[in-house]
Amino acid sequence: MSLHDDATLVLKGYEGQEELRQRYLEHLDTHPDGIWKACEAGHITASALVIAPERGRVLLTLHKKLGMWLQMGGHCEPGDPTLAAAALREATEESGIEGLTLLPPGAPGPVRLDRHAIPAPCHWHLDVQYAALAPAGAVERISAESLDLRWFAYDEVPDVADESVVRLLERARASL
Template structure:
């Protein structure tokens, strides 16, 4: 199912927002999940593509309206969810963007916090798969920015 519905499996799109030196990542503390994670979420009927969904989610959840995606798909991931979610599994397609850590950020209604973190020192409460996914995002950005 492309759009959020009653199915047990949902496709989601996410965006890893990294600093230009690729040493920091902007993360959100997900209100429902109670974990630190990259920006992302369900596709909406108005989204013209997975890229559009990832960019919309990143802009909404970070407050940075000037974000632009770099490159194509950087990460593919399947993860199971706990009982607080409406589905059991997300099939997530991840993209990347760069932002200056001095750019003003905002916390959305879906989050408890948004903050920059050193990639080498992620916050307690980050999802277990986040380091692996960040590694893929950084590798993708290096291919597209070198």
């Protein structure tokens, strides 16, 4: 199965955000390359919010290009077998934490969707957002894509991140 096919199945099975989910499916239906960065009409991205529930904290990255505190995530790559694997790869690469596991255990699926504008030549990221549990004692390591990494208490997130990250945290906590 192709990554495009996997993304279509994941989105067909996702419950919630019906209008946005439909836009994602229409995008994939009209753009065979809609999963890849080269698709100028926009493309699917995969991200994951790294959570340490025993500490009541989430790990955010200060994004190098955007200068904003965000969850880990980015573009799908040809070696990604699934959208969930792309989100887990991105979270692992950007956090430096090995042993992350996607929620919910056993059947990880997206926590929410977020469509946001980005600068040309591409115009939209159609982000499929997951949540990942950090193993006990996890130690983060800043990647080349980040200016900083920092653990934030749940109640600190609204003070440092945008609404998309706040909503992602709310939905992720409901999955714990």
